[in-house]
Amino acid sequence: MSESFYTIKEIAIHLKVSEKTVSNWIKDGALESYKVGRLVRISEEHLQNFLTNKNGEN
Known part of the structure; x- marks a missing residue:
């Protein structure tokens, strides 16, 4: 199984x-996030x- x-x-x-945000x-x-060289990637997880934490703050 591969992660997005x-x-x-x-x-x-x-x-x-x-x-910027x-x-x-x-x-x-x-x-x-993960940084690979100059590339930044965010996993689905x-x-x-x-998003779960942001919704919990409201």
Whole structure:
């Protein structure tokens, strides 16, 4: 079973926010990511955890 990974741009489009907002979430530690060289990827699992935590804050 392979896990899905997303780019910052894909996450931004999906959540209807700017790429800068997604980058800030990563920088602040709210959204976990993987860095491979200069590429940043967010796993499906980390995205779901982030969304669950964000919904719990409201």
